[in-house]
Every structure is written in structure tokens, then in C-alpha cells.
Amino acid sequence: MSNSFFFLQAEKNHLNQGFLDEVENHAISNREQIYVISSPLGDSRYTYDHPSAVVVLSPKRKLTFIDFSGNNDSFDEFVDDFVEDLASISDKYRYKEAIGRPRTWKSELIATIYADEIEPFDAWIKESELHDPAKQRIAELLVSLLTGSINDIERVQADLPISLLDRVKRKIQLFDGDQTRFIYEKPKNDIVRIQGLSGTGKTELLLHKLRDLYVNRPNSKILFTCHNKILAEHLRKRIPDFFNFMKVEEQIAWESRLWCVHGWGSNALPNSGTYRLICSVYKLQFKPFSAYMSFARACSEALEELGEEVDPYFDHILIDESQDFPESFIALCRKVSRDTLYVAGDIFQSIFDANITPNIAPDHLLSKCYRTDPRTLMFAHAIGMGLFEETKLRWLEDPEWVACGYIVEKAASNSLYRLTREPLRRFEDIENDVPSVVLESVSGNFLDAAAFSIVTAIRQLAQEHPSLQPDDVGIIILDRNDEAFPLADKLSILVRRELGWLVNKAHETKRREPGQLFVSNKNNVKGLEFPFVICVSKCITNGYVYRNSLYMTLTRSFLQSRMIVSAELNQDILHHISDGLSRINAEGKIEVMPPNDEEKARIKTTITVAASTLSFFDMADKAFNEIGVLPLWREQLIDALKKVIGEEPDMDNIRETSRFMYERMIKSRA
Known part of the structure; x- marks a missing residue:
């Protein structure tokens, strides 16, 4: 082993x-x-x-x-x-x-x-x-x-380096044994799957593998893809810098030897997405996104149209953030790839699958997180799964805990679990008594209180870390867009006035700007990292998509994450979460009572129901019924939803956006 x-x-x-x-x-x-x-x-x-x-x-x-x-x-x-x-x-x-x-x-x-x-x-x-x-x-x-x-x-x-921030930012990074094997060992299978937690270096490994393939296979065609448009654009800009850094002498031949695009694409632009490019190469009918056409269905129909005998167009395909893709997309990529298909995903972003065991038996399992302080990762896992709350949202069996990098200790009769993580090279030789996560509850008008708290927190960070720069901090707002966007607008004015920093509203610019404070909603943070992250969430809800977003956001930091929530709206669970966080910060452990068999059965049933696949139309129709949308408004509302939500629908997002847009429609006609 x-x-x-x-x-x-x-x-x-x-x-x-x-x-x-x-x-x-x-x-x-x-x-x-x-x-x-x-x-x-x-x-x-x-x-x-x-x-x-x-x-x-x-x-x-x-x-x-x-x-x-x-x-x-x-x-x-x-x-x-x-x-x-x-x-x-x-x-x-x-x-x-x-x-x-x-x-x-x-x-x-x-x-x-x-x-x-x-x-x-x-x-x-x-x-x-x-x-x-x-x-x-x-x-x-x-x-x-x-x-x-x-x-x-x-x-x-x-x-x-002397200061804590500089010691962490200037820490020498070394691949561990698992990471080194992935880069240098000859693949044994047609599909090589990498699974790892957020921050385990999956994207970095794919970039090294991409460089290795591009240099050592001079005439090969290689596709690098991910689901999210923002991440694809970020990677496309990063690849030339990475190749220059790694002293690749050959110039990149974009769209003839190398493509870096997101999953779907646009009908008007053949090179705009993986699925669109495959349709162009093999003369398939391109199926645009619609209420009746999910991405999974589009890929399945493309597979059928291709048939059995296919001359692969690409030599290698590398897929990042694979947990965001349906299996039909993976199969489609395998069909059009001559040699190894490399598939990298985050097992914990699939933690609410009904059965994650198949997902944690990949060719390379990366359980050690080298970006994030282990205490931050533990808190993100715990709050993502509801471990601190009386009603838990998820529970793992012992082998699954181990696969996620935990050391499991149990008290007598298995009535109490103590979960710890191994110390990591990035932090073991850095004396860090700074709390890895700060949980702050604010009262009163949340928009004003959160904005004031953010500015105060940045001032404090600047005092503690004199070398702090604006792009050392990332602010991610998890609330729905009608609440997130006004807060971002308020911050762009307040931060410049109070701190003299420019603010990059990344949900508008769709990129990270050097020397500017990064502010965004949850949809634009994958693949990014910051020394400090400030996560803003008015109310901690139980939606599975929301909890996964919370986990993903908190693990963007490599020194400290701060979470700002409403005191009034979270009073029932705040003391439980605060107690659990205190133990993590002080002792480096999660201590939790496991659910009994009846609770485990309930959790599994709930997850199975949540994981059932509904089309966009069915999800929207269900949301309309819950909200009480009148029939005469439904066609107009679903058209508006498709434009706003796009290719990544989930039930929570559709429900919240529908409610907001429906209320606006009613008011505009009143």
C-alpha cells in the first residue's frame, strides 16, 4: 500500500x-x-x-x-x-x-x-x-x-521569513508521496481518477501532468476542462504562466494542440466548451441548455449519436472538479480520448451523495490538505455535515472518515467519536496560535452590520500582519443574489473610503484583479485561494447545496477563515457551533456523538431523496408550487430563471431566485 x-x-x-x-x-x-x-x-x-x-x-x-x-x-x-x-x-x-x-x-x-x-x-x-x-x-x-x-x-x-503571514506565503511546497506518484508513475488504466479534499493540490497536479504530456508528446492534442466558466477562464490564463514558470520552451498552440474550456459551450462558438467542441468535430447536433435539456441528457444523446466505433480526436483529456459533471460527460470524454483520461474531483463536495463509498476508491486518493490549516478543514467539514447540531445532515462510516484524512478514536461503546488530522508540513514548523476560524455574530440590520464588521476585521488583520495586501483577503457572500449584490456594492464604497483599497466585484468582472480586494458570491471562488477568507452568511440553512458551498468557501483560506452571521437568525445553533469550534481551535479535534441507527437511516433516506435527479423544468415547477406562482406567470418566470441561473441549477437556488423574481414581477405590475 x-x-x-x-x-x-x-x-x-x-x-x-x-x-x-x-x-x-x-x-x-x-x-x-x-x-x-x-x-x-x-x-x-x-x-x-x-x-x-x-x-x-x-x-x-x-x-x-x-x-x-x-x-x-x-x-x-x-x-x-x-x-x-x-x-x-x-x-x-x-x-x-x-x-x-x-x-x-x-x-x-x-x-x-x-x-x-x-x-x-x-x-x-x-x-x-x-x-x-x-x-x-x-x-x-x-x-x-x-x-x-x-x-x-x-x-x-x-x-x-519573519512574520507569520510571510512564513505561510513563502512556505516551500513539496509534493508528498501520493502526489509525486501521480505525476511520475505510468498510468495503469484508461481512466485515472484523483479524489481529494479541497486544497489537496488536485488542480496543481493536473497542471504538472498537462505540462508533462505537452512536452513529452509533441504532436498530441490535449483538452483541459472543468464545469465552471470562471474557473476555465482562470485556468486558461494560468496555463501560459505555469508553462513559462516550468520553462516549457514550446509555444502553446491554442485550439490546435491545447484547449482549456468549460463543459458545455455556446452554439455560435465551436471552441467555447468541451461538449460544443465534440459536436463540432464529429458533426453532432448541438443541444443548447433548456428547461427540457439537462447537460447529462445532452451528453447521453451525443454518446448515442457517436455510436460504438469512434476515432478519438484528442490524445488526452484532463477533467478538473469532476464532481460537478454527470457520468455521461465523463463517458463522452473517454469515448473521444485516445489515451489516458485524467479525472480529478473533491470527494467532500459529493458528501451528500446517497453512497459515497464508490467515490473514495480512486487511483489516487489525496487526503492531506496542504492549502488550508487542518483546523479550518475540520470546522468546514463539521459545519458542512451538521456535526455540531442535534440533527445531523450527514455521517460517515469509519473507512470513509479515514479516506477523508481523519484519525478515528472512539470512547467506550462507540458513544463518542474523537476525530483528528495529522499535522502537515505546511504548518508543523510554523508556530501559529492564531485561531484558524473566527465565528462572529452581528445584530441589527445585517447589511450594515456585516459591512462594518468586514472593514473592522480587515483593519485588525492589517495591524497584525503589516505586509497584508488587498488581494490577500477574499470576501465571499453566500446569501442569495438579491442580498449578496447590495452588500458587495456597499463594500465597494465603504472599503475604498475607510481603507483606501479598490474592490473587485468578481461576480461582475469574472476574474481576480491583482492589488484589489476580492468580493464575490459563491459561484466564482472555485480554484482560488487567499491567506484570509471572510465568509458572509445571514442565516445558516440546512440545504445540502448551501452546506457544500459553506464547506468550499471556508476552505479557500490558508491561514484563517472568518464567518459572519446574524445573531438573531442563528441563535438556536450558534452556541453549539461555537463550542465545537472552540474545541477545534484549542485541541485540534472534533468531538461528537454519533447518530443512532434510526438517525442514520433517516439521514440516508433524506440524502437519497435530495440526490434524485429532476430536470430544470421539474425543479422549477416544484418551486412554483411551493411559492404559489400563478399559472399565467409561470412561462415568463421560467424563461427569466434560465437566463439568471444558467447551467448550474439546484433546488435551493431555483426556489430562492424564483421567490425573489416573482415578488419583483408582482410589484412591477401592481
């Missing part, structure tokens, strides 16, 4: 087997990230004539070369060649200016061990020790180069 703390690229044999087994056991038992390689990862140009040596890499340790051949001269040449190649990689990615040439660090950061003269494991433990924090940081940068986990050296820099 693979382990995220250990990665082995070097070939195991009878000479090194004992040593490698000891190193792997050490990595797992001590939760220490260790890589064992025989050549730099990510570039096939580097090969060596000395096959009997391994290089052991671990953050904060010396790079250790261990020989099992007994041929000292050949081994010494291997070490010299390897270090020379490492210097070349350092120069390629502009690390040399920060860490210097090998002569400045080789004597202090390189260890060599001759296994025929000394017991290699004990020697490695002792000889690789490195205590100087400045030297540790340079060693960690060298590990990042050799594992292909390239950091922006202008961002992380080689010197030690």
Missing part, C-alpha cells in the same frame, strides 16, 4: 532492500517526508552509468548519497555528476541567485555513505542531520528541484 510520506523512484534490489525498508518504516512511523531517487525527477535527460547508488532526500536533512557497489571511484564520479546536474536545474529555475553555486553549499548540505563500510541506515540518520534553520531552508529548496516540485523562488526566497 502506498504512503504519502514515502516515495521510491530508485529500483529496489537485494543489495539495498534492507536499507530501503528501514527508511520507509522510518518515514511512516515518524511522519517524515522522504524521497529515494536515482536521478532527478521530471527530466529524462539526466542518466548515470553508476546504477548501484541511491539519493535520499528529506526536508531539513542533508542530501545523502548512498553507494551499495563498493566501487568508490565510480560512486564519487556519480556524486559529482549528480551535483553538477542539480546545479544546472538550479540555474534553469533561477534558484542559483538565491542559493548560490554548489561550492557554497556542497560541503555542508551533501553527505556520502559507503554501505560496504558502515551500516547505511544508522549512518544516514546521523550523517544527514542538519540543525541550522538557514541551511535547512536551502536543503529544502534543493529537494524541491530534484522532485520536480518547483517553487517560485521570487516568492519563497532563500532567506528565513
Whole structure:
């Protein structure tokens, strides 16, 4: 079974087997990230004539070369060649200016061990020790180069950062064992599925895989797709920057070798969406969105029209945020892809599926979240599932908790669950006594109180973190648009007047603007991250879509999330949530009484009903009946709904938007 703390690229044999087994056991038992390689990862140009040596890499340790051949001269040449190649990689990615040439660090950061003269494991433990924090940081940068986990050296820099915000922003990122295997191991299946929580690096891994395919398959056609238009646009802009950063020399051939589009598309623009492009390539009838045509149905009909024998147009397709897509879309992509289809999704954004077990048995399961403080992730999970409330919305069985990265402890008779998460490299060496989540309830007029609270919170953050910039903060408003948009408008005026910052209303601009405060509704935050997130929600409701949005929003931060709610509208549950949050912040654990069998049955039944698929028309008709929309208004209202809600309908959204628009229609005719 693979382990995220250990990665082995070097070939195991009878000479090194004992040593490698000891190193792997050490990595797992001590939760220490260790890589064992025989050549730099990510570039096939580097090969060596000395096959009997391994290089052991671990953050904060010396790079250790261990020989099992007994041929000292050949081994010494291997070490010299390897270090020379490492210097070349350092120069390629502009690390040399920060860490210097090998002569400045080789004597202090390189260890060599001759296994025929000394017991290699004990020697490695002792000889690789490195205590100087400045030297540790340079060693960690060298590990990042050799594992292909390239950091922006202008961002992380080689010197030690002082402030908490700078320490987190400049933290050196390294792929763990699971992530490294996804990038470098040859796929075993036609479809490779990656499942991971928000912040586990799925999109970053897809970008690295995209770069690998684009460079090593010169004539291939590759499609990168996701459901959300905003995320697709963000990715399309990010890919050239990423390729430049990774020193891809070949120019991007957009719309002939590489496409980056969202799922559906527009009839007038063949390259505007994956489904639209497939229809154009194979001369299929394009089915636009309508009350009677869901995306799932459109993809199913396209599959039928294609038939069995299809000449694949694309060589590879990469799908991000796969939980937003119907299975018919995945099948359609598989049909038109010649080689591997890579599918990445968030298991927790599908947490309200009737049965998530099939979704947590992918080829690569990423359970460790490297963006978000583990305490923030725990709170987001707990509030998303209603764990702090008397009536829970979701419960997982023990294997499912483990798959989501939790360590499960149970009191006597299983009457009490204690859920904790492993410490992560991003936070373990950063002394952070800042609460990971701040829950604030405000009274009175919510629009005014929330706006004042946001400005006050930003002022406080600026005092605590002098290097704070406007785009270090993201404000996401979860309420329906008739309440979210006025608050965004109010903030654009108030923030500029009180703080001197420009405000980017991303639900209007559809992008992230450097140097401006990001303000948006819930529909424009996927794929984004901020040091600080302020989540605004007037009332914590029990809708499944709302709770998933709450989870997704809270996990956009990598230092702290703040949640602002109405004191009056949430008084029944606020004390339960506050108590649960206090325990998470203080002790790093969720402590919860599990539901009994009867409650579990009720939860499962509720989820099954909620997961049943209704067409847009059926959902709208159901909402109209609940609201009491008169028949003569229904056709006009459903046309308006289609324009406002678009391709991502859900029952909560349709119900709330219908009520708002119907009230406006009645008033306009009064």
C-alpha cells in the first residue's frame, strides 16, 4: 500500500532492500517526508552509468548519497555528476541567485555513505542531520528541484521569513508521496481518477501532468476542462504562466494542440466548451441548455449519436472538479480520448451523495490538505455535515472518515467519536496560535452590520500582519443574489473610503484583479485561494447545496477563515457551533456523538431523496408550487430563471431566485 510520506523512484534490489525498508518504516512511523531517487525527477535527460547508488532526500536533512557497489571511484564520479546536474536545474529555475553555486553549499548540505563500510541506515540518520534553520531552508529548496516540485523562488526566497503571514506565503511546497506518484508513475488504466479534499493540490497536479504530456508528446492534442466558466477562464490564463514558470520552451498552440474550456459551450462558438467542441468535430447536433435539456441528457444523446466505433480526436483529456459533471460527460470524454483520461474531483463536495463509498476508491486518493490549516478543514467539514447540531445532515462510516484524512478514536461503546488530522508540513514548523476560524455574530440590520464588521476585521488583520495586501483577503457572500449584490456594492464604497483599497466585484468582472480586494458570491471562488477568507452568511440553512458551498468557501483560506452571521437568525445553533469550534481551535479535534441507527437511516433516506435527479423544468415547477406562482406567470418566470441561473441549477437556488423574481414581477405590475 502506498504512503504519502514515502516515495521510491530508485529500483529496489537485494543489495539495498534492507536499507530501503528501514527508511520507509522510518518515514511512516515518524511522519517524515522522504524521497529515494536515482536521478532527478521530471527530466529524462539526466542518466548515470553508476546504477548501484541511491539519493535520499528529506526536508531539513542533508542530501545523502548512498553507494551499495563498493566501487568508490565510480560512486564519487556519480556524486559529482549528480551535483553538477542539480546545479544546472538550479540555474534553469533561477534558484542559483538565491542559493548560490554548489561550492557554497556542497560541503555542508551533501553527505556520502559507503554501505560496504558502515551500516547505511544508522549512518544516514546521523550523517544527514542538519540543525541550522538557514541551511535547512536551502536543503529544502534543493529537494524541491530534484522532485520536480518547483517553487517560485521570487516568492519563497532563500532567506528565513519573519512574520507569520510571510512564513505561510513563502512556505516551500513539496509534493508528498501520493502526489509525486501521480505525476511520475505510468498510468495503469484508461481512466485515472484523483479524489481529494479541497486544497489537496488536485488542480496543481493536473497542471504538472498537462505540462508533462505537452512536452513529452509533441504532436498530441490535449483538452483541459472543468464545469465552471470562471474557473476555465482562470485556468486558461494560468496555463501560459505555469508553462513559462516550468520553462516549457514550446509555444502553446491554442485550439490546435491545447484547449482549456468549460463543459458545455455556446452554439455560435465551436471552441467555447468541451461538449460544443465534440459536436463540432464529429458533426453532432448541438443541444443548447433548456428547461427540457439537462447537460447529462445532452451528453447521453451525443454518446448515442457517436455510436460504438469512434476515432478519438484528442490524445488526452484532463477533467478538473469532476464532481460537478454527470457520468455521461465523463463517458463522452473517454469515448473521444485516445489515451489516458485524467479525472480529478473533491470527494467532500459529493458528501451528500446517497453512497459515497464508490467515490473514495480512486487511483489516487489525496487526503492531506496542504492549502488550508487542518483546523479550518475540520470546522468546514463539521459545519458542512451538521456535526455540531442535534440533527445531523450527514455521517460517515469509519473507512470513509479515514479516506477523508481523519484519525478515528472512539470512547467506550462507540458513544463518542474523537476525530483528528495529522499535522502537515505546511504548518508543523510554523508556530501559529492564531485561531484558524473566527465565528462572529452581528445584530441589527445585517447589511450594515456585516459591512462594518468586514472593514473592522480587515483593519485588525492589517495591524497584525503589516505586509497584508488587498488581494490577500477574499470576501465571499453566500446569501442569495438579491442580498449578496447590495452588500458587495456597499463594500465597494465603504472599503475604498475607510481603507483606501479598490474592490473587485468578481461576480461582475469574472476574474481576480491583482492589488484589489476580492468580493464575490459563491459561484466564482472555485480554484482560488487567499491567506484570509471572510465568509458572509445571514442565516445558516440546512440545504445540502448551501452546506457544500459553506464547506468550499471556508476552505479557500490558508491561514484563517472568518464567518459572519446574524445573531438573531442563528441563535438556536450558534452556541453549539461555537463550542465545537472552540474545541477545534484549542485541541485540534472534533468531538461528537454519533447518530443512532434510526438517525442514520433517516439521514440516508433524506440524502437519497435530495440526490434524485429532476430536470430544470421539474425543479422549477416544484418551486412554483411551493411559492404559489400563478399559472399565467409561470412561462415568463421560467424563461427569466434560465437566463439568471444558467447551467448550474439546484433546488435551493431555483426556489430562492424564483421567490425573489416573482415578488419583483408582482410589484412591477401592481
